[in-house]
Amino acid sequence: MSAEQTMIFNPPPGWPKPPPSWRPPAGWTPDPAWPAPPEGWQLWLPAETGGDDLTQTPPAAIDRQDQPDVPTSSSQSSESARIAFLEAENSLLKQRLKQTPTAATSYVELNDGLVLQEVGIYRYHHPLENAASYRDRLSEIETRIADLVRAGGAIIKSNMFTFDNSLAKGRRMTEDLAKLMLRAYNAEADNSIRSLKLGNVITAKRRLEASRVAIAKLGALMEMHISDEFHDLRLEEIELTADWLMKKQEEKEAQREERARLREEQRVERELAAERSRLDKERSHLVNALAALGASGQHDEELEQRLREVDEAIAQNDFRAANIRAGYIYVISNRGAFGEGVVKIGLTRRLEPEQRVAELSGASVPFRFDIHTLYFSEDAVTLENELHKHFAARALNQSNLRKEFFFATPAEVRDVLEHKIGNLLEFTEHADATEYFQSVGYWPQRGNNQLTEQN
Incomplete structure (x- = not known):
C-alpha cells in the first residue's frame, strides 16, 4: 500500500x-x-x-x-x-x-423608561421652526414613500429564482412573497409611528430595524430585503413624527404658560386698580378732614403723617402698575413632597405674594409650601432669570427648563441672592414642614420598609 x-x-x-x-x-x-x-x-x-x-x-x-x-x-x-x-x-x-449576536445586539428593549434614561435629553433630529413645518415635511415624506413603492424600489429581490423548474413560476412566487414581506414591514413601521410617544423614538427605530433584519433572513433564499432607500425614508418618517410630537407639546406648554402669565397680569392689574381706588378714597377723606381742621385753625400731625404715607403708597402703586418687571422673588420648599435640598424659585407680581404661595400649596401637592423669603425687586424678572441660570445644572426637570424646581438648599439660594443684591432683611433657612412631620409617623408600610421621617 x-x-x-x-x-x-x-x-x-x-x-x-x-x-x-x-x-x-x-x-x-x-x-x-x-x-x-x-x-x-x-x-x-x-x-x-x-x-x-x-x-x-x-x-x-x-x-x-x-x-x-x-x-x-x-x-x-x-x-x-x-x-x-x-x-x-x-x-x-x-x-x-x-x-x-449578543443579548445587547439581538434583544430589542421595549421599556420606554429605560430607553429614555439611556439616551437622556431629547434632541431634535430635524430642527424646524414650528409644528406646522414638521407636518409639511411629513406630507412630503409620505409622498416619497408611496412613489418608491409604486416604482418597485421598496423591496429588493432576485429575478432568477425558479420554482418547479420554472423561472416564471419562481418570479410569481417571489413577487407574492415580496408583497407579503413589504406589508409586514410597513405594518411594523405604521404601528411604531402610531405608538410613538414623547421621546420613545429610539424604541420605534429599533423595532423597525429588527423587522428589517428578520425579513432579510426569511428572504435570504430569494435574495430579498428592504431597500436602503425605503428603510431610510421610513426611519426619517419616525424621526419627523417624534419631532412633530415634541414640538406640539412644547407649543402647547408655551401657550399654556402664556395664558397663565396673561391671567396673572390681569389679576395683578385688577389688584392694583382696586388698591389705587382704595388709596384715592382714603386720601380724599384725609384731605377733607385736614381741610376742615385747617378752616378752624387746627392741625393734626397723625392725619398729616397718614396723608404722606398714602401719597407714598399711591406712588408705589402707580410704579407697580407702570413697571411690569417689578415683583416679588419667592424661595419656597416642600419637604414632604420633594424631600430635603429641593427649592422652588419663582416670581409673582401680586400685592400679597403669600396668596401665590397659597395657590401653589393647593391640591397638586400633599403639603403646604414653606416660605424662605419674599424679596421685592424693581427688576424681579432679571433677578429671577439670573437665579434660574445659576442653578440650571441642578434643575429637577432637565427636559423642560421652564420648570422652577432645583436641587439646592435654602442656604445656597440665600448666598446667591446676597451676592447679587446685598443683605437680605428676612430669610428663613430651616423649613417648619409642620404638616409633614405631623403625618409621617402615620404612614403605612410599603414592602419591607417602614416610611419614617428622614433626618
Whole structure:
C-alpha cells in the first residue's frame, strides 16, 4: 500500500467535505471563495491502521461534536496535524462567537423608561421652526414613500429564482412573497409611528430595524430585503413624527404658560386698580378732614403723617402698575413632597405674594409650601432669570427648563441672592414642614420598609 493510499484528505474549516477516498484530479485548485486554511493546517492526514479500508470518514470540521481519535503512538507528523486541527477548531470557534449576536445586539428593549434614561435629553433630529413645518415635511415624506413603492424600489429581490423548474413560476412566487414581506414591514413601521410617544423614538427605530433584519433572513433564499432607500425614508418618517410630537407639546406648554402669565397680569392689574381706588378714597377723606381742621385753625400731625404715607403708597402703586418687571422673588420648599435640598424659585407680581404661595400649596401637592423669603425687586424678572441660570445644572426637570424646581438648599439660594443684591432683611433657612412631620409617623408600610421621617 503506497503512502498516498494511506492518507486521507482533511478539509479546513469552511471547505466542503469530499466523499470518502477522494483524490484531487490533475490541475485541481481550491475555489477562491473558500476561506484560506488556518496557518499550519495539514490537508492530508495519515489514515488509521485497520486493513485496506480507506472509506473512513475524514476528521470532522467545526460542526462535528466528537473529535476524531488520534492515536498517541503515531508519528510526530500525526501529532503536529492533530495540534493544527485543534488550533484551527479553536480559532474558528472564537470567530463564530464574535459573529454571534449578543443579548445587547439581538434583544430589542421595549421599556420606554429605560430607553429614555439611556439616551437622556431629547434632541431634535430635524430642527424646524414650528409644528406646522414638521407636518409639511411629513406630507412630503409620505409622498416619497408611496412613489418608491409604486416604482418597485421598496423591496429588493432576485429575478432568477425558479420554482418547479420554472423561472416564471419562481418570479410569481417571489413577487407574492415580496408583497407579503413589504406589508409586514410597513405594518411594523405604521404601528411604531402610531405608538410613538414623547421621546420613545429610539424604541420605534429599533423595532423597525429588527423587522428589517428578520425579513432579510426569511428572504435570504430569494435574495430579498428592504431597500436602503425605503428603510431610510421610513426611519426619517419616525424621526419627523417624534419631532412633530415634541414640538406640539412644547407649543402647547408655551401657550399654556402664556395664558397663565396673561391671567396673572390681569389679576395683578385688577389688584392694583382696586388698591389705587382704595388709596384715592382714603386720601380724599384725609384731605377733607385736614381741610376742615385747617378752616378752624387746627392741625393734626397723625392725619398729616397718614396723608404722606398714602401719597407714598399711591406712588408705589402707580410704579407697580407702570413697571411690569417689578415683583416679588419667592424661595419656597416642600419637604414632604420633594424631600430635603429641593427649592422652588419663582416670581409673582401680586400685592400679597403669600396668596401665590397659597395657590401653589393647593391640591397638586400633599403639603403646604414653606416660605424662605419674599424679596421685592424693581427688576424681579432679571433677578429671577439670573437665579434660574445659576442653578440650571441642578434643575429637577432637565427636559423642560421652564420648570422652577432645583436641587439646592435654602442656604445656597440665600448666598446667591446676597451676592447679587446685598443683605437680605428676612430669610428663613430651616423649613417648619409642620404638616409633614405631623403625618409621617402615620404612614403605612410599603414592602419591607417602614416610611419614617428622614433626618
